[in-house]
Amino acid sequence: SQTIHQWPATLVQPVGSPLSLECTVEGTSNPNLYWYRQAAGRGLQLLFYSVGIGQISSEVPQNLSASRPQDRQFILSSKKLLLSDSGFYLCAWSGLNEQFFGPGTRLTVL
Amino acid sequence: AQTVTQSQPEMSVQEAETVTLSCTYDTSESNYYLFWYKQPPSRQMILVIRQEAYKQQNATENRFSVNFQKAAKSFSLKISDSQLGDTAMYFCAGAGSYQLTFGKGTKLSVIP
Numbered sequence: 001s002q003t004i005h006q007w008p009a010t011l012v013q014p015v016g017s018p019l020s021l022e023c024t025v026e027g028t029s030n031p032n033l034y035w036y037r038q039a040a041g042r043g044l045q046l047l048f049y050s051v052g053i054g055q056i057s058s059e060v061p062q063n064l065s066a067s068r069p070q071d072r073q074f075i076l077s078s079k080k081l082l083l084s085d086s087g088f089y090l091c092a093w094s095g096l097n098e099q100f101f102g103p104g105t106r107l108t109v110l
Numbered sequence: 111a112q113t114v115t116q117s118q119p120e121m122s123v124q125e126a127e128t129v130t131l132s133c134t135y136d137t138s139e140s141n142y143y144l145f146w147y148k149q150p151p152s153r154q155m156i157l158v159i160r161q162e163a164y165k166q167q168n169a170t171e172n173r174f175s176v177n178f179q180k181a182a183k184s185f186s187l188k189i190s191d192s193q194l195g196d197t198a199m200y201f202c203a204g205a206g207s208y209q210l211t212f213g214k215g216t217k218l219s220v221i222p
Binding site for chain 1: 143145152153154155156157160201205208209210212213214215
C-alpha cells in the first residue's frame with residue numbers, strides 16, 4: 001500500500017531563515033506530487049505540483065520554491081522566510097484523480 | 111472543477127442524526143471527478159468519498175453518501191447516524207487536469 005511521509009511535523013523558524021520541508025511517497029512510482037498551504041481555518045492553496053523528476057509547476061508567485069530530485073521525493077524550500085509563510089503545509093500524491101495527503105507540517109515564522 | 115463553492119461555513123448536528131453538507135461547482139470539462147475530504151483536529155486530510163461525473167449512481171461509503179445533481183452542478187454529502195468522530199472540517203473538491211480545486215470548507219460539529 002502507498003504511504004506518504006512529511007517532516008518535520010512542526011517547525012518554528014525566525015524571519016529571514018531558510019526552509020526545507022521534505023515529502024516522500026512509498027509504494028507507488030511516478031506519482032504526481034503537490035504542495036499545499038493552509039492558513040488557520042481556511043481552505044487549501046495549491047503552491048506547486050510536479051508530474052515527474054525535475055518538472056515543477058508553480059501556481060502562485062511567492063517566496064517559496066520546490067524541487068523533485070527523485071521520483072518519490074518532493075521538497076519545499078525558501079531562502080528567506082517571511083512572517084506570511086506561516087501556515088500548515090501539506091504534501092499530496094495522486095495516481096489518477098484523487099489525491100492522498102501526508103500528515104502535514106505546521107510552520108511558525110517568528 | 112474550476113470553481114467549488116461551499117456556502118455553509120459551520121454546521122452542527124446531534125449525535126445519531128443525519129446532516130447534509132452542500133457543495134456546488136462549475137467546470138467546463140466533460141468528464142471530471144468530485145470528492146469530499148474530511149480534516150479532523152489532527153489536520154490530516156482524509157478522502158471520504160469520490161464521484162465520477164459520468165456515473166449517474168450516487169456514491170456511498172458506509173454512513174456517507176452523496177447526492178450528485180449533474181445538471182444543477184450540485185454535489186452534497188449526507189452523513190447518517192452522525193458520530194462524535196465525524197466532527198471535522200469537510201472540504202468539497204473537484205478534479206481537473208492534474209489539479210484539485212477545493213471549496214473553503216464546512217466546519218461540522220457533532221453534539222453529544
